[in-house]
Amino acid sequence: MTADSLVEPPRRTPILARPEVLVVGGGIAGLAAAAAAAREGAETLLVEKLGFLGGTVSAVTLGGLCGAFRHVGPEQELRPVVGGLWNELRERLLARDALGPPRRSVLVRGVHGLPYDPERFKIVADEMLAACGVRVLTGATVAGTTREGSRVTAVFVETVGGRYAIVPKQIVDASGDAEIVARSGGAFHVSPQVQAPSAMVRMAPVDRATFSTVPRAAVNAALEGAVEAGFELPRTMVAVFPYLADHEVHVNATRVFKPGGTPFDTSDPWDRAAAEAEGRRQAFLYEAAMRASLPGFDRARVAGIGPVLGVRESRLIAGQAVLREADVMAGVAPVDTIACCAWPIEDHAPGRATIWRPLPDGAWYGIPFGSLVPLGFENLLVAGRCLSAEHGAQASARISLACLAMGEAAGMAAATGMPQVAVLQARLRERGVILHAG
Numbered sequence: 001m002t003a004d005s006l007v008e009p010p011r012r013t014p015i016l017a018r019p020e021v022l023v024v025g026g027g028i029a030g031l032a033a034a035a036a037a038a039r040e041g042a043e044t045l046l047v048e049k050l051g052f053l054g055g056t057v058s059a060v061t062l063g064g065l066c067g068a069f070r071h072v073g074p075e076q077e078l079r080p081v082v083g084g085l086w087n088e089l090r091e092r093l094l095a096r097d098a099l100g101p102p103r104r105s106v107l108v109r110g111v112h113g114l115p116y117d118p119e120r121f122k123i124v125a126d127e128m129l130a131a132c133g134v135r136v137l138t139g140a141t142v143a144g145t146t147r148e149g150s151r152v153t154a155v156f157v158e159t160v161g162g163r164y165a166i167v168p169k170q171i172v173d174a175s176g177d178a179e180i181v182a183r184s185g186g187a188f189h190v191s192p193q194v195q196a197p198s199a200m201v202r203m204a205p206v207d208r209a210t211f212s213t214v215p216r217a218a219v220n221a222a223l224e225g226a227v228e229a230g231f232e233l234p235r236t237m238v239a240v241f242p243y244l245a246d247h248e249v250h251v252n253a254t255r256v257f258k259p260g261g262t263p264f265d266t267s268d269p270w271d272r273a274a275a276e277a278e279g280r281r282q283a284f285l286y287e288a289a290m291r292a293s294l295p296g297f298d299r300a301r302v303a304g305i306g307p308v309l310g311v312r313e314s315r316l317i318a319g320q321a322v323l324r325e326a327d328v329m330a331g332v333a334p335v336d337t338i339a340c341c342a343w344p345i346e347d348h349a350p351g352r353a354t355i356w357r358p359l360p361d362g363a364w365y366g367i368p369f370g371s372l373v374p375l376g377f378e379n380l381l382v383a384g385r386c387l388s389a390e391h392g393a394q395a396s397a398r399i400s401l402a403c404l405a406m407g408e409a410a411g412m413a414a415a416t417g418m419p420q421v422a423v424l425q426a427r428l429r430e431r432g433v434i435l436h437a438g
């Protein structure tokens with residue numbers, strides 16, 4: 001970024017904790033990793049830079065929690081592909097009136113989502129981790145690590161009270177951006193054409209009864225009309241979800257690229273700041289375009305923008321195994337499968353339409369444990385959207401409930417001292433995790 005630099009004075013850093021398992025990142029993968037590790041009896045600490053848990057699920061906000069099912073037959077019957085901790089999280093969300101029934105897409109086969117309340121998700125996450133006995137440190141940003149050989153020996157966090165060291169035995173990097181792997185000199189790659197980030201938007205008031213009469217294809221056509229009328233919309237194949245409040249909708253529409261479709265580098269501070277601002281600019285552009293062109297939107301205002309830009313793809317680690325696009329589409333279940341997924345490849349590439357590639361009817365694939373094992377480390381695993389995967393494969397496996405399933409496996413493995421895969425799989429099955437969805 002700059003050739004200019006200075007040397008910071010050396011300092012002594014107090015040690016805050018020596019947990020058996022440190023989970024970095026409180027997104028849905030980190031939540032599951034921490035819960036699973038603690039359930040296995042490991043003293044577990046989770047650190048999260050934001051002031052609350054949920055990561056993308058609560059800080060970006062989504063149209064729905066997706067990836068729970070595969071779709072079978074002409075009626076698209078829903079059959080579960082995720083179990084384990086998802087069963088518990090689902091019950092807790094239902095008990096808090098924070099989860100709706102699955103809704104199927106009318107446009108894309110194999111697509112469904114469960115509407116949820118991101119604010120209630122935060123408190124459910126607090127409650128679930130407290131019940132598991134996880135220590136949670138929000139407001140703690142990982143700022144560095146030390147490494148000796150193949151071990152990460154310390155993780156440094158910046159907090160409201162200053163800088164501290166954490167000295168863990170095992171670490172699960174669930175930061176989404178592979179922060180621990182990258183800061184510890186591990187290998188990763190960033191796809192030359194990462195999927196677009198999006199700012200997620202709530203709009204209100206929207207006359208949902210009127211809007212619900214508009215066929216989905218007509219929504220896209222109306223927005224194409226808005227483009228012709230002069231609104232420079234980066235995307236017209238948008239998703240509009242009824243929100244839990246009667247008069248609100250959740251709009252997944254923005255597509256945050258530089259002019260010409262060049263990706264922002266979301267790990268570069270200047271680019272990141274510019275991308276956040278571009279997301280906000282687009283939110284209000286869609287407000288104007290939707291007001292002008294969509295039935296039911298004539299009084300709609302931006303009621304909220306997810307406080308954090310939604311990053312779909314950034315660093316992908318170099319792991320012992322690579323989840324490949326061909327294996328996703330062919331429904332391959334490797335011998336070291338630790339989670340199942342049936343979500344289509346959903347690529348938010350430049351262009352006004354999202355590229356959807358559904359799996360064959362009823363198909364699912366297995367996520368290999370090796371894709372969570374970064375090369376060169378003996379006490380570090382990853383979980384969630386930074387797994388070792390090809391760009392196209394990550395465009396499927398990044399779906400929230402697949403990230404949860406990866407987290408459960410990584411947390412359990414970390415707590416039980418990186419066991420043989422067969423032992424891990426047997427323990428996951430005992431916990432109700434689905435390892436064969438057929």
Ligand SMILES: Cc1cc2nc3c(=O)[nH]c(=O)nc-3n(C[C@H](O)[C@H](O)[C@H](O)COP(=O)(O)OP(=O)(O)OC[C@H]3O[C@@H](n4cnc5c(N)ncnc54)[C@H](O)[C@@H]3O)c2cc1C
Nearest residue numbers: 025027028029049055056066142175176310311384385400
């Ligand atoms: C715009 C968008 C729309 C999406 N739509 C859907 C959808 O409708 N349905 C669906 O199921 N999925 C959807 N997804 C995908 C899914 O939500 C994410 O891929 C998934 O939630 C990622 O979970 P994660 O735990 O791996 O990572 P994240 O959610 O990114 O969590 C990582 C956590 O680590 C923390 N962290 C990062 N760096 C540090 C650090 N240095 N120190 C401390 N903490 C740190 C972050 O604050 C964050 O809380 C969408 C994603 C995006 C971006």
